[in-house]
Amino acid sequence: MSESPSWACVCLPELALQVLVRAYPQLRQGPCAVIDEDRPQGRVLCVNQAARELRLLPGMTYAAGLSLAPDLRARVVPQQQLQQVVDGVCEVLHTLSPRVEPSQQEPGVFWLDVQGLQRVFPSLGVWIQSLHRQLRALELWPRVVVGWSRFGTYALARGGHAVGQILESQEHERQAYEDICLSRLGLTPSVRDALGKLGVRDVGALLSLPADGLRRRFGPEVLQLWRLGTGDWRPSLRAMAPQVPLCQQEILDNPVEHRSQVLFVIKRGLYGLLVRLASRHQALSSLGCKLQIEGGSLIEFEISPAQPTLDEHQVLELVRLKLESLSLKGAIEEVFIRVEPASAQREQLQLFKHRGKRDLSAAKEAIARLRAELGDDAVCRAHLTSGNLPEAQFTWVPTKQVSLPEPIPVDRRTLVRRISSRPLRLPPQSRHTRDEGLLVTGVEQGAVVRSWGPYIISGGWWVREVCREYQFTQVQSGRLLWLYYDRGRRRWYQQGRIC
Template structure:
C-alpha cells in the first residue's frame, strides 16, 4: 500500500524571511506586491496580524492601522519575492531526502508544502509516527514550524496537514476513527494518519481538494462547504459545471486516480579528480593534467546545460599541506579553453610546497548555460562584444583578484563622495545574484554631476564679489582660472543624525579657457573647495 507524507510550512514567506533576517523576527513585517498599479499586502508576520493587517489589503491601510496603535513599532515593508520562497523551499526539499528518496514540491503557483513518498520506509524509523516526530524535531532545530499529514494518497496527506483539525472536529470527539488510525500531536507539527478504511474525511472543507479560488467561490455560492456534500451532486454534471479540476482532485484524494510526486532531481556534483602515481613538481605536467580534467568537467557541464561561475581547484602535495585556489567567471561558461586560461594565470603565481600527488577540480557555483542563435548577416564583432567583455573581466579578476575589478553602485546619500559604492563584479557570496547592467539611473531632477570626482574635496583660494555669491576666479595647480559662466548654487546638507552636519553650496563653473569644474563653498566658514572636473 502506498503511503504519502505532506510537510506544510504555514506562512512560508514569513518563515523564510525570518531565516534570512532573524533580527526582524519580532517586528511587524509586511510583504507587498504590485497589483493593478498599487501596492497591496501579499503576506505579513504575526505581529502585523495582531495590528489588524491582513493579506489583500492596501499597504496604505496597513500603515494606517499600525499608526493607530500608539505602542506599536513602525511597519517594516519588504517586497514579496515568490522566486526566493521557491528556491529556499527547493533547498529544504533536497535536505529532506534524508527521510525519503522521493521528495517534491506541491503543484501550486506559490508552493509552501513538501510531498514525500514514504512507502515501505516507516519501519526504518520505528514507524510512521516516529518518522513524523523526527521530521518535526528536525524542522524545529532549523527554527521552522511545520505541520505533517500522512495518508494513502497525496491529496489526503495534503488535506490532513492543512485541515486536520477541522476534519477531526467534523467527525466528533470519538466518531469516525478506525482502529488502525493514528492521531498524534507534536507541537508545532501535527501527524494524522488515517486508517485504510477511511482514506479521506468527508467533513474536510472543500478547500482541502486544492481547487482554484474561483471554483471554491462558486461552490460556496451553491452552499457546498464540505467534501462529503459533493457525493450528493450528480457526478456527470460536475465536470460540465466546474471543469475537470474538481473531479480530478476529488478522485486523487480518494485514491481513484493516481497522483505521482514530482520528485526533485538530486544535485549534480560537478567534480573531477586525478591521482598521480609519481608525485611531480613540473609545471608542464600539472598544466597538462589540468587540461584533461577541465575537458572532462566541461563535458559534464554541457550535458547538464550548466555553466561554471566559480571553479575551485585543489592540489594535494606529497607530505605537505594542499594548495587551494579558485577563479570566478562573470558569465556562466563551459568553455575548456577559457577555464584553463584562468586557472593557468592563477597557477603561475602559486608556490608549491612539495610535489603534487593529486589534482581535483570542482564547479563550486553553476548557472544555466546561455545558448544563442548565430546571426547570419549581422556584424560578428558586434555580436561577440558581450562575450569579449565577460572574458576580459574574468582574466582581469583572475590576474588582479576579484576585489580589484569593481563597478559603481549608487547609494541614496546627499553627500556626493558617499553617494556611491564600488562592488566587485564577481561576487564572493554563493547564490547572490549579480546585476549585469552597467548603466546607473540618475534621477532626472538632479543637476549634472562631473564624471571625475575627487576622492576628497581639494581646498583652494577663490575670489567672489558677494560673500554668498559665485566665485569670479580661483587658484588651482599653480594657475589662476578666470570664470566665464556659472550655474548654481545647489545646496547640499546632511541631517543632524549624521553627527557633524555638512552644508555646501555647489557651483558648476566654466573658465575662459573652456574648462569646467565643480566647486562648492562650505557654509560654516566660507572656504572654497574643488570637488570634480567635467570632461
C-alpha cells in the same frame, strides 16, 4: 488494501516567508508578507499569522495590505533562492525515504513513500521526529502528515495545525480533511473568492458539489481538486531521482607543476559538470577546488562568477586569475573540483544547448600553436592521390585550416575500411594447415571463419613487380579484417580492418 499508511506529505508552510524570515530575523515580529514586486501594485504571495489576523490575504496588492496594516513589512524572495532551498530539502528527504516527489506547482510541498520504513525506524513517529530534527537544523519548520492518500496527506499538511500527524485509517483521514479551509490549499484568489460567495469554504463543502458544473464555473483547477478529494483520480508517486553530487576528482599519474597544466586538468572536468548542470536546468553559482601537493599539503580555493552561469570560458578565466595569485610550492598530484548549482535562466540553457562541441576558432588557435612550436609540417591531413596500391592512394599534406565535416545522408550505412599506415606482417603459416583452418592472424583472433575474394592487384613491373591477392576475412573473434597475400614474399599481411 494496505495495512499501514503508504503516503507522507511534508509541507513547509509559506516557504517563501520562512526563507525571508531566516534571512531577516527581525521580521519575525509584527505583520510580514512576501510580494512579487517591490511596488504598490505588487501582489501579496504569502503572509504570516500576524498579517492574517489583520485580514491580509494572498492576492491583495501591496498598497491594499498597507491600508489594513500600516506597519506591514514586505520583501521579494527570488525564485532562484527558493529553488536552492527546495533542492537542499530534497537531499535531506532522500536520506529518510527512497522515493521523494517535490511539487512542481507549490514549492515547499513534498510527497514521500513510507512503505517499509517501520523496518528501518522503530516507528513512524520516530521517523517524523528525525525528519523534524534535520529540517529544523536548516531553520525550516515543517508539517508532516502520514496517511493513506495523496490528497488527504496534502490537505492536512497544508491546512492543518499539527506539526506531526499519523492517520489511523482512511475513514479517519477523510473526516479530518473535510474540515480544512479551502483558503489553505493554494487556490488562486479569484477562485477562492468565487467559491466563498457560494458559501463553499471547506473541503467537505467542495466535495459535496456535483462535478458537472465545476469545470464550467470554476475551471480545471477546482475540478482537479474535487477529483483528488473524492478519489476519482489517484495519481501515483512521481519520484525524483536523488541528485548526484556535482564533483570531479582526478589523480594524476604524472604530477604537474605549471599553473597552465593545472588549469587544463580543471578544464577537463569542468565541461562534464556543466553538461550535467544544464541537464538539470541549473547553472554554476560557485566552483570549489582542492589541489593536493606532493608531500601532503593541500590548497583550497573557491571562485564565484557575478551571476550563475554556464559559460565555461568565464569560469576558467576566474580560475586562471585565482591560480596566478596562489603560491604552488610543489607538484600537484590530485585535483578535486565541486560546483554549487543554482537555477539557470532560459537564455543560458538555450546558449548551452546550441553550443557545438567542435569549436572551429579554438581548433584554428590550437593548430597555430602546434605549427609555431613543432613546425609547419606538424599538422597534416590526408589527400587522395593516384596510385596502384592502397597505401599509395593517399598522402599527407600540411594544413592551416580546418572545417566541419559535411556527411552525405544515405539510406543504409556502409562499412568503412581503416587502413594501416604500414601493412602489418602476419605470422608465417604451417604447410600442414588446410585453407579452412588458417590462423593468419595468430591464435588470439582464431581461425578464419569466412572470406571474400581474392581481389588481385598487380603491377610495378617497371620497378619491382608486385602481386597481391586481397580478401576480406572474418575470424573467430568476430573481427572483419582486410588481408592480402604477397606472392613475391610468400607472406600474409594485414592492410587494415573493417568497422
